[in-house]
Amino acid sequence: MKYYQILVFFIMLCSVISCKTEKERTLLFVGSFTDKKPGKGIHVYEFDNHTGKSTLKFTVDSIINTSFLRLAQNGKYLYSVVESQMNYNGKIAAFAVDSINYKLKLLNMQDTGGRNPAHLEISKTGEYLVNSNYSDPSLSVFKINQNGSLKSYNQVIRFKDSSIIESRQESAHIHSSNFSPDGKFLFAQDLGSDKIRGFNFISNHKDSVLQNENEIKVKPGSGPRHFAFHPNGKFGYGVAELSGKITAYEYNNGNLTFIEDYLSYQQIQDIYRAADIHISPDGKFLYASNRGPEEDSISIFLINQDLGTLSLVGHEPTYGEHPRNFAISPDGNFLLVANQFTDNIIVFKRNLQTGTLKKLQEDIDVSSPASIQMRTYRIKN
Template identity: 70%
Template sequence: MQLNKILKCLSLILVFLLLVGCQSKKETTLLFVGSFTDKKPGEGIHVFEFNNETGEASLKFTLDSVTNTSFLKLSNNGKYLYSVMDSQMPYHGKIAAFVVDSINGKLDLINIQDCGGLNPAHIDIDKTGKFLASSQYSDGSLSLFKINKDGSLKPHSQVLRFKDSSVIKERQEASHIHSSNFSPDNEFLFAHDLGADKIRGFSFNSNTKDSLLNNENQIKMKPGSGPRHFAFHPNGKFGYSIAELSGKLTAFNFRNGDLEYVEDYQSYQKHQNIYRAADVHISPDGKFLYASNRGPEEDSISIFSINPENGTLTLIEHERTYGEHPRNFAIDPSGEFLLVANQFTNNIIVFRRDIKTGKLSKLNQEIVVKNPSSLQMRTYDVSL
């Protein structure tokens, strides 16, 4: 009798496990949009649910009463979102940490820390997910933070300040750190100084107690180039800098902790007296590179193929952005869509991406957000 009861219980458990195993996996892709708020409290962050089949987006959440949340960065595991706050203000900016409610598409504030400088413009997170670097444009500073297990930020452990200049007086009168990137091996951090025409490399060890940035190595860019953003190739061997003031892309080999120059490429289609190149990203498969060009006469995405052997680029074409001032753009996790944030026309344009050719096709969907300046995307498993 006792044996029959045990067998019956085991059968029920087996049926339950089979039912659970047969449930289809449910996923949702979230789009996080950071915006400038005209230097006053306003709607700074929007969260949308993105349809991976149609390219449509539906608003799930809006964070109000924040100022100039102009750059966002998701944690490596997608559980937390970090945002600059009070960028372009005459006082120290801040970095805010949020926990992501992926089921409901909402954000909950964890904490806020002073960034240690003026006008935070960019955030990057190291490969362990334990450290965050913040780049401050206006006073040319670079800050390092420790990330706690709950996603919160400790006060900055290090702030480096740079005093330098270059040849374009109205834009390069001082150092302007526009972004920084941890290397694929996580042993270095490269900071891009638009004001000094330099990429500043630092050694970084995430396993030490202090984990500070040390041993600066200056990589000199061409005078008047203005290095702004950077992307490492998924293979960890190549890197690409986009220079705002010259409108050019520079390909590098990443070897032994150093960036070795390969070649320059013009990102704009047309010659201009003023360039405002902005952002650069590589497709998930590593075959294509995309860059954004923000006027004044051309608002476009340049598309290049990447030679897998040596990292050199070949221009495919230019695609207009159907809006003005494409400050930032993002490729969705599937690699099938590319979204462009046109800051001055308050719209985000959705393109379908041809995975084989790299070319873009505009969809009819358009996401309306005031002053969009930063995009992050992540696909979450929301199976119950």
């Protein structure tokens, strides 16, 4: 009996020692445009969760227009569009993340099946990656290998359509896609056709994992761009680039039901360029970015947890031009905005009770930032 007690004691002691030597490390991944030529496309920073300061640790060089990044749910792999906005097919690059040494290792690249990949989404199971091609309007689907690399695409769905703004909606333009909270459906934002294109996701099908397209029409001239589901799984919110509006939906078993529209901009403008949208980890607040031409700002809304409706809290300037993308830190305490045209990322401290933002002095200087991903890792010493 004494031997057993001693053994239990040592096991508990080792567990305590192990916990004491384990620490958290938050990494910040930034994807950039490289002016259509090989350059420094992806930067890896260590982010200080106490001060909001970032320290550059690693750079992926000699790569073209890595303008959108997506981390795997387990944080072990990073995926990036490559050669976006070129006059030939883009690529998707898969990287292994070395969170201990702050490095990325290229696993492989695959052709996207179209020009100008703009967005990446990963299925809830982590088995599939979906790419949105903007210029050759299509969705391409990739099976993810066990080591994080990508097989060549097994499905490409192409679209033909248009809408009322001739200069921007002369054809379909797939800007992003999102899996539903239950993982059973995919919703693609078609900026050019003023539609949200819904699909059943059949993960066990060999070739056509996206099936049974269902078109959800939005108001003409809206230009749906990005979308975010609420953590409670009951609501979804789309940001429309061309109308500058946020649309709230009720979500239920593959269906999106319109609730209300809200102007994201503080000022009425002739031209709108709303961009990105995210919800705080606690589900209380929604944020969207507005990219000029007369207002570069983050709009802040309070979310009604029961009805899904929004109440405007206010607007915060982004202290730079063209806030294409932004991210909320994993702990919810910070919001980082990538100002593409002024080559800077601005760090804000979030008030968790009011949702308001306070600019910190810890700006990050980086060329043409276009996409941000963040992840907190547990590192054993």
